[in-house]
Amino acid sequence: xxxxxxxxxxxxxxxxxxxxxxxxxxxxxxxxxxxxxxxxxxxxxxxxxxxxxxxxxxxxxxxxxxxxxxxxxxxxxxxxxxxxxxxxxxxxxxxxxxxxxxxxxxxxxxxxxxxxxxxxxxxxxxxxxxxxxxxxxxxxxxxxxxxxxxxxxxxxxxxxxxxxxxxxxxxxxxxxxxxxxxxxxxxxxxxxxxxxxxxxxxxxxxxxxxxxxxxxxxxxxxxxxxxxxxxxxxxxxxxxxxxxxxxxxxxxxxxxxxxxxxxxxxxxxxxxxxxxxxxxxxxxxxxxxxxxxxxxxxxxxxxxxxxxxxxxxxxxxxxxxxxxxxxxxxxxxxxxxxxxxxxxxxxxxxxxxxxxxxxxxxxxxxxxxxxxxxxxxxxxxxxxxxxxxxxxxxxxxxxxxxxxxxxxxxxxxxxxxxxxxxxxxxxxxxxxxxxxxxxxxxxxxxxxxxxxxxxxxxxxxxxxxxxxxxxxxxxxxxxxxxxxxxxxxxxxxxxxxxxxxxxxxxxxxxxxxx
Amino acid sequence: xxxxxxxxxxxxxxxxxxxxxxxxxxxxxxxxxxxxxxxxxxxxxxxxxxxxxxxxxxxxxxxxxxxxxxxxxxxxxxxxxxxxxxxxxxxxxxxxxxxxxxxxxxxxxxxxxxxxxxxxxxxxxxxxxxxxxxxxxxxxxxxxxxxxxxxxxxxxxxxxxxxxxxxxxxxxxxxxxxxxxxxxxxxxxxxxxxxxxxxxxxxxxxxxxxxxxxxxxxxxxxxxxxxxxxxxxxxxxxxxxxxxxxxxxxxxxxx
Numbered sequence: 165x166x167x168x169x170x171x172x173x174x175x176x177x178x179x180x181x182x183x184x185x186x187x188x189x190x191x192x193x194x195x196x197x198x199x200x201x202x203x204x205x206x207x208x209x210x211x212x213x214x215x216x217x218x219x220x221x222x223x224x225x226x227x228x229x230x231x232x233x234x235x236x237x238x239x240x241x242x243x244x245x246x247x248x249x250x251x252x253x254x255x256x257x258x259x260x261x262x263x264x265x266x267x268x269x270x271x272x273x274x275x276x277x278x279x280x281x282x283x284x285x286x287x288x289x290x291x292x293x294x295x296x297x298x299x300x301x302x303x304x305x306x307x308x309x310x311x312x313x314x315x316x317x318x319x320x321x322x323x324x325x326x327x328x329x330x331x332x333x334x335x336x337x338x339x340x341x342x343x344x345x346x347x348x349x350x351x352x353x354x355x356x357x358x359x360x361x362x363x364x365x366x367x368x369x370x371x372x373x374x375x376x377x378x379x380x381x382x383x384x385x386x387x388x389x390x391x392x393x394x395x396x397x398x399x400x401x402x403x404x405x406x407x408x409x410x411x412x413x414x415x416x417x418x419x420x421x422x423x424x425x426x427x428x429x430x431x432x433x434x435x436x437x438x439x440x441x442x443x444x445x446x447x448x449x450x451x452x453x454x455x456x457x458x459x460x461x462x463x464x465x466x467x468x469x470x471x472x473x474x475x476x477x478x479x480x481x482x483x484x485x486x487x488x489x490x491x492x493x494x495x496x497x498x499x500x501x502x503x504x505x506x507x508x509x510x511x512x513x514x515x516x517x518x519x520x521x522x523x524x525x526x527x528x529x530x531x532x533x534x535x536x537x538x539x540x541x542x543x544x545x546x547x548x549x550x551x552x553x554x555x556x557x558x559x560x561x562x563x564x565x566x567x568x569x570x571x572x573x574x575x576x577x578x579x580x581x582x583x584x585x586x587x588x589x590x591x592x593x594x595x596x597x598x599x600x601x602x603x604x605x606x607x608x609x610x611x612x613x614x615x616x617x618x619x620x621x622x623x624x625x626x627x628x629x630x631x632x633x634x635x636x637x638x639x640x641x642x643x644x645x646x647x648x649x650x651x652x653x654x655x656x657x658x659x660x661x662x663x664x665x666x667x668x669x670x671x672x673x674x675x676x677x678x
Numbered sequence: 679x680x681x682x683x684x685x686x687x688x689x690x691x692x693x694x695x696x697x698x699x700x701x702x703x704x705x706x707x708x709x710x711x712x713x714x715x716x717x718x719x720x721x722x723x724x725x726x727x728x729x730x731x732x733x734x735x736x737x738x739x740x741x742x743x744x745x746x747x748x749x750x751x752x753x754x755x756x757x758x759x760x761x762x763x764x765x766x767x768x769x770x771x772x773x774x775x776x777x778x779x780x781x782x783x784x785x786x787x788x789x790x791x792x793x794x795x796x797x798x799x800x801x802x803x804x805x806x807x808x809x810x811x812x813x814x815x816x817x818x819x820x821x822x823x824x825x826x827x828x829x830x831x832x833x834x835x836x837x838x839x840x841x842x843x844x845x846x847x848x849x850x851x852x853x854x855x856x857x858x859x860x861x862x863x864x865x866x867x868x869x870x871x872x873x874x875x876x877x878x879x880x881x882x883x884x885x886x887x888x889x890x891x892x893x894x895x896x897x898x899x900x901x902x903x904x905x906x907x908x909x910x911x912x913x914x915x916x917x918x919x920x921x922x923x924x925x926x927x928x929x930x931x932x933x
Binding site for chain 2: 573575576578579580581582583584585586589593594597598601672
């Protein structure tokens with residue numbers, strides 16, 4: 165059933181590509197909004213949002229017909245549409261944007277393994293729970309007796325999908341049990357990194373855990389759940405009427421076995437579900453999963469709670485950017501010098517390097533360094549991020565330095581030759597210092613760009629500022645405060661930098677001593 | 679200077695210098711000497727090859743036939759890389775002032791002068807500094823020692839460039855079109871400066887097409903046309919009674 169578990173090469177590539185699309189949220193919004201605009205008035209369409217990247221058994225592209233989606237959430241949506249007398253239309257929405265899209269009214273209902281949380285109940289119209297899952301711990305076979313609970317994992321790295329209940333559980337366990345929570349953007353790499361030893365356990369819901377186990381051998385999932393959660397549908401808070409209709413249809417489908425049939429078909433039916441159905445159909449309250457220490461709180465209290473982690477993430481961003489820039493400047497200088505002074509072969513090799521780096525997306529490069537090379541050299545995430553950003557920026561820096569070196573007049577170089585300087589002395593004393601001054605302004609631009617591009621390394625599980633902001637926003641259910649705070653922190657880093665650069669440029673206009 | 683003197687060898691001897699670039703023959707057997715104390719002016723219309731001769735002497739151009747020897751160091755035809763030891767020795771004997779000065783733009787006037795003695799020739803910084811200030815004072819730009827090249831006038835920049843070229847005390851000083859960036863009043867000053875430098879025992883070789891300046895400053899002039907020496911001798915004689923069409927053309931273009 166899990167079509168990604170088969171693991172043909174193209175499927176792996178597709179998984180990676182799907183992860184790229186997470187970064188294309190803005191583009192996604194545009195497409196979705198356009199789609200919404202063009203189809204308004206078509207009252208008969210029941211537009212439901214989900215993320216095909218989430219994969220089976222929730223929603224995935226039909227391997228036979230990739231323009232269609234299949235999964236239990238797809239069948240539930242179709243069941244709802246049928247009961248409403250409308251036709252179901254799928255709207256692709258990045259998982260992490262489902263809430264915001266629902267609030268904006270980009271679709272009628274969001275269904276994609278969406279977890280029932282207090283934050284969602286507070287900001288959206290949420291349906292009755294239609295599926296109960298357990299948050300389970302998966303470890304390597306050899307550790308199955310050693311690591312049985314989060315408390316056993318003190319000092320260890322535990323992975324999960326960011327922005328989920330499981331991630332909140334891990335944050336609580338960081339405080340209570342001294343584990344280290346590692347957030348991923350997808351549910352594939354936590355398990356592969358568990359297998360290759362980058363993390364020691366994965367906490368995710370049992371549906372995803374079973375999928376991970378099928379894909380990767382040598383793992384063991386403890387059956388006892390750390391917590392219970394539920395999947396719900398999410399609607400715009402203004403759409404309570406439709407929500408109530410949907411609740412009615414879901415209750416009826418629980419009673420007459422339609423839901424059970426769907427879950428059985430996708431092999432996710434278990435004994436927890438009849439108990440959930442009984443409670444829902446009898447109108448008993450089913451509470452949203454709240455984590456100790458994460459009870460609903462005001463935006464202000466939430467901000468106060470997240471501020472230290474945002475500041476910490478800023479330090480990661482700043483440290484990573486500074487170190488990566490140091491790598492880029494050092495390597496970029498060497499490449500530029502090789503390109504200006506080197507033999508034909510050296511110049512050709514450097515040109516090839518620069519063109520390959522500039523001609524491919526930095527995300528691909530980061531993936532290759534972190535995941536692609538994992539079987540040869542298992543770099544820690546921060547080191548992989550540092551190497552990836554450094555190697556990438558070195559190509560751009562080398563072009564700047566090459567241009568700057570070539571901008572120093574030939575006449576000065578001839579004057580230096582007649583005065584008896586060697587090539588190396590000319591570079592060190594005359595050409596290099598002038599080129600550096602010329603390169604300073606574009607270098608500063610690149611450093612500011614680096615601060616922002618460093619957000620890309622969140623795909624390697626590095627918890628930097630943008631990723632932390634995203635988690636904050638997900639839990640708060642709003643981007644207003646997190647977005648403003650995040651922007652302020654980035655500006656607080658980049659503005660002084662620009663200021664220092666301007667001062668340096670001004671200073672070097674004055675006479676200097678050799 | 680009359681040709682090669684077998685007894686009293688001159689500081690700079692250029693012998694049958696020939697230079698081709700592609701199919702173009704730029705120099706065709708140029709021969710002349712520059713003894714110590716002389717100011718020799720290479721004259722000719724644009725394209726006559728005078729700057730190429732100067733650049734060959736500075737070892738900025740490789741040549742195809744003939745020889746250049748300076749103070750006993752001889753450079754022969756072919757790649758400079760294959761005679762790098764000679765080139766290094768030669769560079770200790772030659773200072774050059776470029777037409778556009780080519781001062782190091784990031785360094786003050788004084789640092790332009792001290793850079794080569796300190797870094798390329800291993801002189802102590804303190805003595806190099808003192809010598810630089812002396813040279814700048816001597817050339818009348820001592821007050822501009824801390825100015826950057828872009829803050830200097832054309833005449834000041836030229837004097838700093840002369841100081842830079844003299845900082846390692848080379849016996850031969852080359853100047854490419856030294857009057858080009860000067861107004862007529864300043865040309866007189868330059869002429870006096872060059873005569874003074876020569877009277878201290880240096881050999882000076884310059885290019886120019888300024889007849890008045892050459893008559894005032896040079897002890898010998900060498901007229902080039904199409905890469906060949908067509909006339910040479912005392913500038914007052916040669917330029918007042920030209921024996922060759924090329925010299926007459928030069929005089930017409932100068933007046």
